[in-house]
Amino acid sequence: MLNLISILVGLVALFWGLIAFTPLLGWMYWFVLPVAIVGLAIGALSSRNGGRNLNLVVLCVGIVRLVIGHGLL
Secondary structure (H helix, E strand, O other): OHHHHHHHHHHHHHHHHHHHOOOOOHHHHHHHHHHHHHHHHHHHHOOOOHHHHHHHHHHHHHHHHHHHOOOOO
């Protein structure tokens, strides 16, 4: 059950992350990353790895995007 919740949270973060990936919307990752961290925490409590891995990917892409855009772009 926790894995399913983690996957749902990860899909929400992924959806907003895809929107934030467009140029000049990189600042939105400041809102996406906390959602992905919550999903990662829920996924860590689960016995399965799918939700945790999804949130890790969203988190890594978001961090790289913020580093490339210097936190703003």
